[in-house]
Amino acid sequence: MTATMRPQISACPACSAAPAAEALAEQAAQKDARIALSLPSIHCSACIVAVEQALKKVPGVESARVNLTLKRATIEAAPEVMPDQLIEVLDKIGYEAHELDAGTLSATQTDRAGRELLMRLAVAGFAMMNVMLLSVSVWSGAADATRDMFHWISAAITLPTIAFSAQPFFRNAWAVLKHGHLNMDVPISLAILLAVVTSLWETTLSGEHAYFDAALALTFFLLAGRYLDHRTRAIARSAAEELAALEVPRAIRIEDGDEVQVPAAQLAIGDIILVRPGGRMPVDGEIVEGHSEIDRSLLTGETLPVFGGPGQGVSAGEVNLTGPLKIRATAVGEETSLHRMADLVAIAESGRSRYTSLADKAAKLYAPGVHILSALSFVGWYLYTFDVRTALNIAAAVLIITCPCALGLAVPAVTTAASGRLFRKGMLIKHSTALERLAQVDTVVFDKTGTLTAGTPELMNLDQVSSRDVSIALALAEGSSHPLSRALVAAARAKGFAPEEVEGVTEVPGYGAKGMWQGREVYLGRAAWVGADPISRTAAWLKVGDETPQAFEFMDKLREGAEQAVASLIAGGKDVYLMSGDTTPAVEEMAARLGIPHWLAEALPADKAARVQAMSAEGKHVLMVGDGLNDTAALAAAHVSISPASALDAARVASDIVLLGGDLSPIGEAVQTAGSAIRRIKENFRIATLYNIIAVPLAVAGLATPLIAALAMSASSITVSLNALRLR
Amino acid sequence: MNILMILIPISLILGGFGLLFFIFTVRTNQYEDPEGDAQRILSGEYDDKPKQ
Numbered sequence A: 001m002t003a004t005m006r007p008q009i010s011a012c013p014a015c016s017a018a019p020a021a022e023a024l025a026e027q028a029a030q031k032d033a034r035i036a037l038s039l040p041s042i043h044c045s046a047c048i049v050a051v052e053q054a055l056k057k058v059p060g061v062e063s064a065r066v067n068l069t070l071k072r073a074t075i076e077a078a079p080e081v082m083p084d085q086l087i088e089v090l091d092k093i094g095y096e097a098h099e100l101d102a103g104t105l106s107a108t109q110t111d112r113a114g115r116e117l118l119m120r121l122a123v124a125g126f127a128m129m130n131v132m133l134l135s136v137s138v139w140s141g142a143a144d145a146t147r148d149m150f151h152w153i154s155a156a157i158t159l160p161t162i163a164f165s166a167q168p169f170f171r172n173a174w175a176v177l178k179h180g181h182l183n184m185d186v187p188i189s190l191a192i193l194l195a196v197v198t199s200l201w202e203t204t205l206s207g208e209h210a211y212f213d214a215a216l217a218l219t220f221f222l223l224a225g226r227y228l229d230h231r232t233r234a235i236a237r238s239a240a241e242e243l244a245a246l247e248v249p250r251a252i253r254i255e256d257g258d259e260v261q262v263p264a265a266q267l268a269i270g271d272i273i274l275v276r277p278g279g280r281m282p283v284d285g286e287i288v289e290g291h292s293e294i295d296r297s298l299l300t301g302e303t304l305p306v307f308g309g310p311g312q313g314v315s316a317g318e319v320n321l322t323g324p325l326k327i328r329a330t331a332v333g334e335e336t337s338l339h340r341m342a343d344l345v346a347i348a349e350s351g352r353s354r355y356t357s358l359a360d361k362a363a364k365l366y367a368p369g370v371h372i373l374s375a376l377s378f379v380g381w382y383l384y385t386f387d388v389r390t391a392l393n394i395a396a397a398v399l400i401i402t403c404p405c406a407l408g409l410a411v412p413a414v415t416t417a418a419s420g421r422l423f424r425k426g427m428l429i430k431h432s433t434a435l436e437r438l439a440q441v442d443t444v445v446f447d448k449t450g451t452l453t454a455g456t457p458e459l460m461n462l463d464q465v466s467s468r469d470v471s472i473a474l475a476l477a478e479g480s481s482h483p484l485s486r487a488l489v490a491a492a493r494a495k496g497f498a499p500e501e502v503e504g505v506t507e508v509p510g511y512g513a514k515g516m517w518q519g520r521e522v523y524l525g526r527a528a529w530v531g532a533d534p535i536s537r538t539a540a541w542l543k544v545g546d547e548t549p550q551a552f553e554f555m556d557k558l559r560e561g562a563e564q565a566v567a568s569l570i571a572g573g574k575d576v577y578l579m580s581g582d583t584t585p586a587v588e589e590m591a592a593r594l595g596i597p598h599w600l601a602e603a604l605p606a607d608k609a610a611r612v613q614a615m616s617a618e619g620k621h622v623l624m625v626g627d628g629l630n631d632t633a634a635l636a637a638a639h640v641s642i643s644p645a646s647a648l649d650a651a652r653v654a655s656d657i658v659l660l661g662g663d664l665s666p667i668g669e670a671v672q673t674a675g676s677a678i679r680r681i682k683e684n685f686r687i688a689t690l691y692n693i694i695a696v697p698l699a700v701a702g703l704a705t706p707l708i709a710a711l712a713m714s715a716s717s718i719t720v721s722l723n724a725l726r727l728r
Numbered sequence B: 001m002n003i004l005m006i007l008i009p010i011s012l013i014l015g016g017f018g019l020l021f022f023i024f025t026v027r028t029n030q031y032e033d034p035e036g037d038a039q040r041i042l043s044g045e046y047d048d049k050p051k052q
Helices: A019-031 A045-057 A083-092 A102-109 A112-139 A144-165 A167-178 A185-204 A212-244 A337-352 A358-385 A388-402 A405-424 A434-439 A448-452 A467-477 A483-494 A562-571 A584-594 A605-617 A629-637 A649-654 A666-700 A706-725 B003-027 B034-040
Strands: A033-038 A061-067 A072-077 A098-100 A250-255 A258-263 A272-275 A284-289 A292-295 A306-308 A325-331 A427-429 A443-447 A453-459 A503-508 A512-517 A520-525 A538-544 A550-558 A575-579 A598-600 A622-625 A640-644 A657-659
Touching (some): A033 A083, A112 A167, A112 A212, A144 A167, A144 A185, A144 A212, A144 B003, A167 A185, A185 A212, A185 A388, A212 A405, A358 A405, A358 A666, A388 A666, A405 A427, A434 A640, A434 A666, A443 A448, A443 A605, A443 A629, A448 A453, A448 A550, A448 A584, A453 A483, A467 A512, A467 A538, A483 A538, A550 A584, A562 A575, A562 A666, A575 A584, A575 A605, A584 A598, A605 A622, A622 A629, A629 A640, A629 A649, A657 A666, A666 A706
Parallel strands (some): A443 A575, A443 A622, A575 A598
Antiparallel strands (some): A033 A098, A250 A258, A272 A325, A284 A325, A427 A657, A503 A512, A512 A520, A538 A550
């Protein structure tokens, strides 16, 4: 990872004024090769120990530390230790692992904003406890000089604390007011400031009531809400960045016969680019040299690899399967079909950002209401008594009591609990309103290839093939890295077949493999190559001498949990659709296998997005689950979207929720969890309103004391938090 | 009431210690992995000395 490729470390302008930390991080990175792995399946103390011990046994590894909260391991190792090697070690002991870009991670490791909030929260909590101690003495009867002294000490603690801890509210409120808008931070800031000012005034006049404790409690509870909110989002964001760090776009350019690795962004039209087997096309282009098979599933959803030879066009994002290919770039950067797809996403996305969260809706009703109520009580009391001091005291009491302590906690406490629960199941909530939108879902659209299926083929007809043919095919397939060959080898080995002796096995890129068996030529490969009639299913054909070719039929392997996910969604009363770019028989078969009632085959990316948009126009709330480039527009157009971690970058960016493991079954549960989360949030709003209905008339009538304010505030905040915890 | 002159500063100082310790724990990244720390205590692996 070079310094130029590292993204800007901070999100806010103020934080980028900390180059020292950046330099420090760089030094650390140079001293030790740091490897970061994402471990979606770890969950217990036994996993931590197993993973750490397995990693430490690898020669060259100095230390390994698992972070269970982030489901991530950081490893300090000698530079020659390769991440692939570690992933293999973990795979052997049964843990799924993915490499993460350590450079991108260092940006998220020191979460400045979170730490700052925590510090403010701690200071507010400390001050609140001390002032509360003094206030309790006042409430229980301290009078005269003692009361004044307590008030002065409270003031001495409160003023600096408010100046430090309440800054985020003041800053936000100021920023919003400058633009002539209102948000929750405005009544909050006003309540805190008014409480401090009136209390100071009362204290100088030896008054009876001071609200220092209320101002601090307000700050503390609201900061707690902010911190929870921030933490949930920071975990989601850092993990989402990790996912983005999985692919570094690089390409091999042929320059005067030499192979040079360059960033994909530097490619120009006319460049000759080498794409090795297993590599992804970096640009649109035309094959100039080599034969191979090309997997287009991420772009089109087709499962059958396409044959590729000189003169054929390829699109960025397709995967080269068997032989090395040299391609001449015909479109680069924003001209590629990959980017045109991204434009579709941008158009679709602008339609979705209109969703307003429950918290925003509440704030819109709430903020003006509070101000009007407080202003009215000030005016009313002033006209009644012609005493500014009384009127101001009552206005402050109204603001403090109505202040959205419980409201500030109502949403973050629930979303933290819900996201935490889903994260433990292997789902990452990327978008802050994703849960709310997920709760409204009544229609679910699945993509087929790569989403419901794992993208790896499975041999279907092993029992119908003679054992001699299986053994010959096994011998031919063993040397190949083609997905069909590997599936054949895995299936045959699992049944205990041993390979026949086949001599001179050679792989013919794009066609298959051939060799000599007992003096006869044997072929394993494409239908046309061995002279067989193609069938509708994916198949590899074995031809022994002049015998009729024998087909090995393959079907896409279902992703783990696909059946449960579909079943639980249908049981939950959702309409389930299957939309795929694959051929009609393949899609029909998959729909029948999973019991999905509605399906659409041979759908172009724009078709998918249009169908999803049409459903939305009918008033349906669509959940789209997809992984490919052909799904991105539909993902963005849907009300809420989920993509697996194996999905293309663009698809993950367009979706609200990412499935971290290979298992699909959490989807059904996520919809239920989202539903109950929204119920809790609404309950919390009701609880908060109930407290206000009781306490506000007291405050307006001038009967509220600091004791009543403190009780109402703490009681409502604690009830709301406990209610949220029921979700865990 | 003179006792207050002693008790109040004492309570503030003790509370201040608590705050300082908390700030120390935040600075040394002790809240990075709350779930992992909760699970690690269950394993016999680190009984003799805490893992750095």
